[in-house]
Amino acid sequence: MGLGLANCLNGATAAFGGKVTGVKPVDSKDKNRLKYFTVEIDYFDYISRGKFGRHSKVGESIDQSVLKIGSVCVIDGRMVNASTFAKAIQPNLWGYFYETTWLDLQTTKNFQWGEIVSVGKKTFTLRVHHTHKSIHIDANPPIEVTIPYTPNDEFRIEEKSSDLESALKPGNWIQIHEPREQMVAVWTKASAYDPSEQLPVEEGRRGFANDLSCRAVLGSVRTKTPDAVLDLSAQVECERWLSGESEKLTLDARKVSFVLDGKLAPPKIAAKAGRNAVLCHYRTETRPHKILVRSNDDAVRGNIVAYNGKSIRVATTEGGIDIDLEPDAQFSVDGVFVDRKAFSEKGTEVVIYPKRGRTLIAFPPVSVD
Numbered sequence: 505m506g507l508g509l510a511n512c513l514n515g516a517t518a519a520f521g522g523k524v525t526g527v528k529p530v531d532s533k534d535k536n537r538l539k540y541f542t543v544e545i546d547y548f549d550y551i552s553r554g555k556f557g558r559h560s561k562v563g564e565s566i567d568q569s570v571l572k573i574g575s576v577c578v579i580d581g582r583m584v585n586a587s588t589f590a591k592a593i594q595p596n597l598w599g600y601f602y603e604t605t606w607l608d609l610q611t612t613k614n615f616q617w618g619e620i621v622s623v624g625k626k627t628f629t630l631r632v633h634h635t636h637k638s639i640h641i642d643a644n645p646p647i648e649v650t651i652p653y654t655p656n657d658e659f660r661i662e663e664k665s666s667d668l669e670s671a672l673k674p675g676n677w678i679q680i681h682e683p684r685e686q687m688v689a690v691w692t693k694a695s696a697y698d699p700s701e702q703l704p705v706e707e708g709r710r711g712f713a714n715d716l717s718c719r720a721v722l723g724s725v726r727t728k729t730p731d732a733v734l735d736l737s738a739q740v741e742c743e744r745w746l747s748g749e750s751e752k753l754t755l756d757a758r759k760v761s762f763v764l765d766g767k768l769a770p771p772k773i774a775a776k777a778g779r780n781a782v783l784c785h786y787r788t789e790t791r792p793h794k795i796l797v798r799s800n801d802d803a804v805r806g807n808i809v810a811y812n813g814k815s816i817r818v819a820t821t822e823g824g825i826d827i828d829l830e831p832d833a834q835f836s837v838d839g840v841f842v843d844r845k846a847f848s849e850k851g852t853e854v855v856i857y858p859k860r861g862r863t864l865i866a867f868p869p870v871s872v873d
Contacts, residue, residue, distance in 0.1 A: 574712030592839030
């Protein structure tokens with residue numbers, strides 16, 4: 505494992521999506537790693553490390569690690585410090601991982617993702633992609649699968665309820681979510697992202713993120729290749745927060761990709777104005793190389809006002825709201841799943857994902873050219 509990671513920092517690249525299948529502590533002599541983890545690949549962004557090349561296929565496993573200095577760590581769209589990420593990562597979680605540089609972990613259930621090709625009376629055809637890179641596509645071509653749907657399914661266009669006809673349109677991309685339990689995620693101040701964990705941009709090196717990496721809200725995006733996952737050139741308007749200071753600017757991005765909710769997507773699907781994002785910078789680059797985008801959802805976000813074991817009162821930007829807790833609700837603190845007794849501290853930030861049945865969330869194309 506150590507040799508493979510050394511290769512990553514000395515010329516090889518490993519960028520991929522997939523499911524975490526194992527974690528391993530680091531050797532005490534390694535002063536800049538917090539945790540090793542193994543991922544079963546389901547999408548090749550680009551991998552040239554070790555044995556991996558044009559014959560590699562989805563389903564193979566690869567090792568990765570979390571750095572104390574140089575890893576931008578994100579959990580469920582939220583920037584966190586490296587220690588929080590290392591404690592949270594565990595088997596059966598999933599995400600997108602670019603070397604040790606940008607680590608985008610998801611604690612919600614994985615979902616099927618692709619573009620709608622055609623729609624029938626009870627099924628639709630979904631084109632599922634496993635890579636966009638020419639070096640990997642012969643071994644991992646897109647496949648078309650038949651997906652059933654019923655009137656009992658819930659249909660949404662991003663965070664808004666929709667009818668079947670509007671959601672299931674050829675050209676839309678869609679997330680297919682199986683039923684999930686209610687999820688209550690608490691975030692404490694101890695999880696807060698620490699910019700000092702990144703190298704200053706002027707001291708940037710291969711394999712390390714730099715301190716221009718930050719959270720942002722997307723504005724308009726322009727590219728001549730709206731259908732391509734890898735944009736050779738794009739203009740990205742955004743509002744970003746560096747060291748707590750807000751500024752609006754336009755970034756000329758080169759060879760940039762968008763990752764929507766942990767899955768790579770073309771800009772016409774991912775780069776919608778108003779979505780929260782993380783701008784990922786590395787080496788000495790002042791332009792982002794990856795942009796991790798979070799779609800709008802139906803979760804309730806705010807701060808805990810009161811908790812009695814059966815319900816939570818949350819102060820949100822729209823006012824106070826009382827939410828009943830389901831008997832099978834799942835709870836987490838700073839990305840680590842815990843017993844519900846851990847949720848008694850007032851003022852703690854909380855995100856509550858509602859319980860729901862099978863849900864199909866559509867993403868129509870937006871204008872980016």
